[in-house]
Amino acid sequence: MLVHLPILQVLVPLMAAPLCLVLNRSKMVWLFALFTSVLAFLISCLLLQQVIDSGTITYELGGWDAPWGIEYRIDKLNAFLLLIITAISTVVLLAAQTSIKKEIPKDKQSLFYILFLLSLTGMLGIVATGDAFNVFVFLEISSLSAYALIALSRDRRALWASYQYLIMGTIGATFILIGIGLMYQMTGTLNMEDLSKRLPELEQTRTVFTAFAFVIVGVCLKLALFPLHLWLPNAYAYAPSIVTAFFAATATKVAIYLLIRFTYSVFGLSFSFTSLPLQIIFMILGLLGIFVASTAAIYQTNIKHLFAYSSIAQIGYMIVGFSISTVTGLTATLLHLFNHALMKGALFLALGAVMYRIGGVQISQFQGIGKQMPLTMAAIVIGGLSLIGVPLTVGFVSKWYLLVALIESDLWLIAVLVLLGSLLAVIYVWRVVEIAYFRPVLLGGETVKEAPLSFLFPIWILVFANIYFGIDTRLSVQVAEAAAQSLFGISGSGVSL
């Protein structure tokens, strides 16, 4: 049984999804989906434990040997991501039943859980597989279910947002497919491990360069790197709250995983960072992302929009860490993957609670919430502080590592810019705080009560995680560091600026 964990990780939610149709009663489906997610979470815990104890796990699908058959390959990097994804999906599902009651039409509620599980399957598949084409297949599974999930919302603008996302996402996926096709044409293999061995020989061919460019651009579209981020704000803002919380915490992380996997493992460090000016391009785009998106966040009137833009800015931080291309830089990126998932999960769930009670998340509707929904608002404040990077929250941990990485590589100016960027976060977080605590309650809104327990419980799990992992950083730092080191170990030479 333990040997089959890598495939079970993907198979469990995949099999559970159609079973939901059989159950059909919304509450039963919810419990079943929750159970599935918990199971997936336990599997990912076991996998991480195994990887830490005994190194990389490989699993050959159907018993076919690696270059021919599909291989699942779990190392520290993807074990870490599997854990993040399943943990977030479990916590988010806790609140799902309450949240979708008001946001999704009754007849579509069991559909929601099916799509949710499929989307989860897709993400887990992308991360777990060691086969490049398999990545594309799972990418489509997760994306298609994502488009449908966003469109489920009662808000009609969600249809347009979903359509935008569909177009952009399809372009991205197609680019990735073209890239993978070109790689296959040159090497005759789709196995990532195999690709990484064969590509260096063909390094100087134009086809490989083209393949690389297609893959990178496609992935960047998926991870909403500035300036390819245009689909994200609307998709996040108009999707049902639960979907937003789930995607904000996981979807872009999976794309970043792909970026790391392709650049570090498949194409290799020396190709990605020496032959091409990837470092400078990503550094500039990351910084631009931080500043443009943070500034845009300041001017939003819809709080979901605000935090969506903040997500784009946070992706900028991860990209900056990635572009330093040192072990510490990559550690900072991986840490921020984990930490940002916790922050945004907590924030968007709390927004879901506000949506549930008030029916909207316009900034004007936040007037006086500090008094009416003290626990929800306190969660938003702590999540916001974490976003700013205040000590004793997870945000501080990743900021610290990013700064150390930048200063190690003598990038002083960038360090100052990164800090300036985090000050912009103070501004947009405090806009919400001031409205919620300093304005009197809206007329007619006096009856608003604190969010129900089914919301508060998962929200505060994430809030406590924000604080706990900000204080006890052993798990996140050690795993992130080990994953970063092994990525550099695989590719041999450590490249620095």
Add this chain to the structure above:
Amino acid sequence: MNLSMTLMLQLCVILPALATLVIVVTGSKPNLRETMTICFGLMLFYCVINLYHGVIAGESINAFWWELLPGLQLSFSVEPLGILFALIASFLWLVTTVYAIGYMRSHHEKNQTRFYACFAIAIAAVMGIAFAGNLFTLFIFYEVLTLSTYPLVTHAGTEKAKKGGRIYLGILIGTSVLFFLLAIVITWFVAGTLDFKHGGIFDSNIDTTLVGALLVLFVFGVGKAAIMPFHRWLPAAMVAPTPVSALLHAVAVVKAGVFTILKICVFIFGIDLLAILPTTQFLLYLAGASVLLASLVAMRQDNLKARLAYSTVSQLGYVTIGALLATSSGVIGSSMHIAMHAFGKITLFFCAGAILVAAHKSKISEMRGLGRQMPLTMIAFFIASMSIIGLPPTGGTWSKWYLLMGTLETEQFVIMVVLMLSSLLNIAYLLPIPFHAFFPNILTKNEQGAGGSIANVQIKEAPLASLIAIGIATLGCLILFIYPHPLYELTTTILETQEITYGK
């Protein structure tokens, strides 16, 4: 014995944090809530006193909590400077609580539970700063202090409070993130450690330009020290209720700032290295300018609390100057000034609050002749002003004495002149207030009628609790003049231990 000392040390941080919980739980019963606050205050003060005796006896007291990031620990250790700061803060917390009971009730403030709770968190943060064993721990508590005082500054919940809070948070978070954190990361990278060590942590062959730049980053980064041009938050914070202004913005927060600077100068750079850095001179002049300019601005303020705020900015410059002088007299003067100014300024703020509560006046121009109505308050105001100026028989005399000695030793004559000039300015902006309060008609011959109609005013002082607090703080100013020995001994041990380390 040593074990219990370690426990005491941890209790210093835990007790106020625990007090927060108790305050929240007992929030519905104001009498119980305030009794509990005082009880916790007493316990805290008892712990600090014990630690004080421990340090005097030469014990080394340390506590380690956990490792936050590899190599970066949350740990505490006790040394004389920290004890000094903790003694002042914990004692004045007690006094301020007594004062606040009178003030908050007669001013009918809302959300008093939140007020007392945030106050206790702030004190916990101050204790964390005072006993921090390394720069990392200090930074964490520094940020906790900023955030926990924000709800206090914006207590009134008005538009003005919101604006004040924005400036407060903007400058303090901005400087601490942009400069302080950056400086800490660079220090961590260059020196490989952030532990406070006698004589500093940098190698002797370090690049002085880099470390000089670091010093600038630190001095700017510790925005709580309110060196110009990062002083705007302090006047902005004056929208807070007076007990907050008194304890936090005359004692805890600003003193946490200058304490941090002093600690960094002595234990991160070491005064030997400090003396040869290329930027020290520039920072000295900057602090000097801050002292003078703030005094000049203070003269023009008509709002009493604003005037006191600018006076604080000016006095904080003294402490920074003392630290940057990099001599023993400078450090002694600085650390003594932390204490002296704390007692003097808290008295002044108490008086300002008392005047607001009893006479509903906040403008200085309206306070003519107030001496008849509030004689005790005005006498206290007078004595505290003397202490700020540095005149006998008040404690302020000693600290200014040592600071001037420091400037003489290092031949910083410009700074010496600045200090003297500023003392004159202090006289000009502080003494007229009690003077006009008692003698409204003198010196105003050409302004007829200004104080004409106050002939038969009845005595109406602030509530008794507030009055007691004012009395204690004023006595403190006087006692520190007559009996400064414990303070002097404590401040000299900061350097003695240092000299021993140098000998090795």
